[in-house]
Amino acid sequence: MNKQHARSKMKMIILTVLAIFVIAILMAGLLFRQAFPAAPRFKDLPVSGDSTVSTDSGLIRGAHQDGVYRYLGVPYAHANKRFMDAEPIKPWKGVFTANAYGPTSPQGSMLGMSAATDTKGTSNDCQNLNVWTPKVSKQNDLPVMVWLHGGGFSTGSANERSYDGANLSRSHNVVVVSVNHRLNVFGHLDLSSYGEEYRDSGNVGLTDIIMALQWIKANIGAFGGDPNNVTLFGQSGGGAKALALMTSPQAKGLFNKAIVESGATETMGVSFATQEQSQSLTKHLLDQLGIDTNHIGDLQNVSVDKLQEASTQALQETANEYHIPAPLGGGYQMEWGPVVDGDVLPSNPVTDDAFAEAGKNVTLLIGSNLNEWTGMSAPTTVPDGTDRQALAAALQEAYPDKRGLKASHVDTLIRLPMLKIMSHKADQHGASVYSYVFTHSSGVAGSYHGSEIPYVFDNVSGKLADHISQAWVSFAKTGRPSADGLPQWKPYTRENGATMILDDHSKLVHHHDRELMRLLSPNYSY
Structure with a gap:
């Protein structure tokens, strides 16, 4: 393959990815408006x-x-x-x-x-x-x-x-x-x-x-x-x-x-x-x-x-x-x-050993969605040579309630940086950090990028919207996220890995996806 042909092929691949991404954005907006x-x-x-x-x-x-x-x-x-x-x-x-x-x-x-x-x-x-x-x-x-x-x-x-x-x-x-x-x-x-x-x-x-x-x-x-x-x-x-x-x-x-x-x-x-x-x-x-x-x-x-x-x-x-x-x-x-x-x-x-000094006394609530873009346009690539049996076990351990969930639909693009930020912020030993993963499925795209927004703004009725909007406001009032019916939400540390799974049946877990993230991104360090 000559260089000109290779460049042309690469350009076509990039344009295809971008086109899929645009379609995904439109799909996400359509799903939001329908739901x-x-x-x-x-x-x-x-x-x-x-x-x-x-x-x-x-x-x-x-x-x-x-x-x-x-x-x-x-x-x-x-x-x-x-x-x-x-x-x-x-x-x-x-x-x-x-x-x-x-x-x-x-x-x-x-x-x-x-x-x-x-x-x-x-x-x-x-x-x-x-x-x-x-x-x-x-x-x-x-x-x-x-x-x-x-x-x-x-x-x-x-x-x-x-x-x-x-x-x-x-x-x-x-x-x-x-x-x-x-x-x-x-x-x-x-x-x-x-x-x-x-x-x-x-x-x-x-x-x-x-x-x-x-x-x-x-x-x-x-x-x-x-x-x-x-x-x-x-x-x-x-x-x-x-x-x-x-x-x-x-x-x-x-x-x-x-x-x-x-x-x-x-x-x-x-x-x-x-x-x-x-x-x-x-x-x-x-x-x-x-x-x-x-x-x-x-x-x-x-x-x-x-x-x-x-x-x-x-x-x-x-x-x-x-x-x-x-x-x-x-x-x-x-x-x-x-x-x-x-x-x-x-x-x-994120600094080499902690978090930016100006944010030391700012209490942080941070998290991401289970699928983000993976269900529509950007599936996670499973590394070659991955032990598939171990991957299946790690997936089951991380999300036992998500039947049919594929490892390729578990987001790492945003989840891993979130882990890095919250871990370095916790290392600072300043204000507390609280962690969550939003896993509620909103149609065919799962818990896609932005699907938590209507729950945060209380713009949809139901128990989950009550829990999330109340937890966000509780955090704003007191610095501690809590809601009637939610488990006690403990601060995140590297040692406890405390994370709230936000779904129809929310629960506090500890290091729930550590092994899954290791298998999907073995070279990532946080």
Whole structure:
């Protein structure tokens, strides 16, 4: 086989994998919509006179509907220029009407696929948040749960229907906040070599969230929330954002607990891009756009489509240069994300001997789903030479209630990084770590990536939703996850391996899948 033919064949394989991945995402969304009633999408809700609250920025009026006050599209900062830190909100006169979702970040490419071309409703100036609260009171005693959306650091928004916080807020007496912030090239293009104004450019997607947390600290009391009891929670990329914020000294003291749902791979959550990789990515992007280093300001005027197209090419070139392994399939792939710059992020979340120092006193609830992508597009590869009898025994020991479960459908892509994170966090001997695996089957795809979300938000009825939403809120209130009918949830350590299996019949297990993970990934160390 000649080299040109080999390259062509490899390209076809990669494109096939990506196509399957796209289909899997669509399938997951379809399954979600079929299985769970969608939360309503609000636009221009009728405002309520008794909803007016006073903040540092000015008066805000929202809507009061079905026992919940909603404040949508509340600005917490402004980013008037690309790639620079956002600026604090200037107080407004009169009353800000917060009854419709605000703009979101332009959407970027993932896994080499083209970015969305529809930029309607998007803006670099997308620093706004949504609040759901059961009461408006100066008695600010309610726990605050801040949702960070998924989509890696490239796509998604806080305005998605499945993230509506009304049921969680109303049913469990908690303030729910979701945050929009910059993503992809707008949030993580490292231009720090080209001027002091770009010092944080590789991490402005994170500094946006930090500014949102500062706004919450200063103002959430007006919505009935306790500014000293703030919990981050997020799924997939949202979980990775929580890990990055646990690593940042700039976010220290703005929250004291974090929940990470399926929120890490080896290169997105365990670690992040080095400054060398990031600056190489910037060079490739500038080359794609034909912009020399003396005209960096020209980036302010490049169209969103051209920026995203150049980004897709630059990400692939950088991945090839540094041999960054693709998360799914073979070959190399780089995704947008935070930069370990020594300032916003002084280190990776997982350090050689423990966890990032800034997160030592942050209590962590962390876990993943049994199948993630394996039931649809990315089955786990069983290593050649594996003792099949031993594998069958390990599978039975790990998940005795899952009849017909195949080893190839047990996720390792996310489960192993989760184990590494929780083990290193436990090694730190700081705040406690609690571990879970969500195993409830949601249709043909099993417990797929994101299938726990409607249970967390209490957007589906049933015992499991009661257990999970109550446990998440209990963790937010007290730092200990618990729910009526759940076994006592003990903290995870390397020695006990304590993990809650979340299913119709939940149970606490110890090192339940240690042998299974060893057989499926014999060279992985955590």
